Amino acid sequence: MAVLKPRSRHLWFAWLLVVAVLSAAPPAKISPEYAYKAGLLSKLDQFVEWPARAFRDAQSPLVIGVLGEDPFDSYLDELVLGEKIGERSIIVRRFRQGDDVADCHILFISRSEAGQFEKIISALAGHSVLTVGEDDGFEHAGGIVRFAVEGGKIRLRINPDAAKAADLTISSKLLRLATLVTKEKG
16 A cells, blocks of 8 residues: 655645535536535535534434525535435535524534624534634634635634534544634634
8 A cells, every 4th residue: 555645645635625626516606716615615524523422313414504694505505415424414504693503513604694703603612513614713713614715725724622622523634734723813
């Protein structure tokens, strides 16, 4: 078995993500940026481990939630249609502010909720929810994963302390591709 050098592994993994994201053509209704972000969101489950208590039972689906305005239209639903993680199906649910989002496993918090990040994340304390956002400072407000646009490219910024507080284990493969941050700036 060939062993890839660290740089080769990063390139191979990045290529795999790009192929997976681009394998389904996005509808004309959403921008290429949000098509790419939807693809990333739909694949995060492959790099995160949830505790057994995060699911009601062995047949419960993995729920990807979108809180606030939905920039993905139906594209995210199309990406996960028929997909499974192990024996679990993957479904998408949409929430409005004030809805109970604790039953999600991955929660994309839309820009429309920008003033509420800390309140939303605080309400999820004690629940194993992978919070994902895209606004500046999201990861510093306690969010776990941020899709940051840097130099015209989408980069991942991950707050490992927030993941640990949510009792989530993020794969080292994903952590190596990301910029690691803490709740405080830096």
